[in-house]
Amino acid sequence: xxxxxxxxxxxxxxxxxxxxxATQACSDPERGGANFCTQLNQQLPGLTGPLVxxxxxxxxxxxxxxxDRITPLAIQDDWHTVTELMSQAAEVDPQxxxxxxxxxxxxxKAERPARNVATWVEATCGFEMPDVIGVEGRITAPTTAAP
Numbered sequence: 001x002x003x004x005x006x007x008x009x010x011x012x013x014x015x016x017x018x019x020x021x022a023t024q025a026c027s028d029p030e031r032g033g034a035n036f037c038t039q040l041n042q043q044l045p046g047l048t049g050p051l052v053x054x055x056x057x058x059x060x061x062x063x064x065x066x067x068d069r070i071t072p073l074a075i076q077d078d079w080h081t082v083t084e085l086m087s088q089a090a091e092v093d094p095q096x097x098x099x100x101x102x103x104x105x106x107x108x109k110a111e112r113p114a115r116n117v118a119t120w121v122e123a124t125c126g127f128e129m130p131d132v133i134g135v136e137g138r139i140t141a142p143t144t145a146a147p
Contacts, residue, residue, distance in 0.1 A: 030070045037125035039070060048130040057090045075120045078113035085110045 043063045064083040071079040085106055093099040118129040 031072050031076075033072050033074075033124050036067070036070055036072050037121075040067060040121065040125060041127065043067060044127070044130070061086050061090045075117050078116040078120075081110050081113040082117060 043066070046059065046063050061083075064079075064086045068080055068083045085103075088103055088106055092103045121127065121129045
């Protein structure tokens with residue numbers, strides 16, 4: 001039979017192992033904000049246009065996918081949505097109206113995630129994301145000319 005001291009040691013050891021496992025799982029430096037901001041800043045010139053030939057688009061998608069692997073949990077789902085949109089845009093058939101419409105629908109669905117990413121990047125990294133689908137940047141009030 002185990003005595004009380006042995007049981008206490010076993011429980012303590014199990015608790016310590018669980019704590020170490022949980023700490024290691026949550027402290028992935030790859031997905032940290034600082035690492036993401038550094039990598040994003042390095043990739044920033046390649047995340048803007050002009051996209052002239054198909055290899056430009058494929059390179060853009062690869063950059064988003066690379067960043068998708070290290071995106072912090074705070075924006076992971078939103079970044080992944082934008083990355084999927086970029087992948088779809090690279091594969092769209094411009095001659096197929098259905099393909100173009102599906103891309104337009106998905107771009108509309110990605111509007112909020114894209115804004116969330118842009119807001120997070122500006123607040124956390126200190127620089128602005130390039131517009132991906134034309135909606136992420138700062139929203140300015142429209143001006144109208146007086147009649």
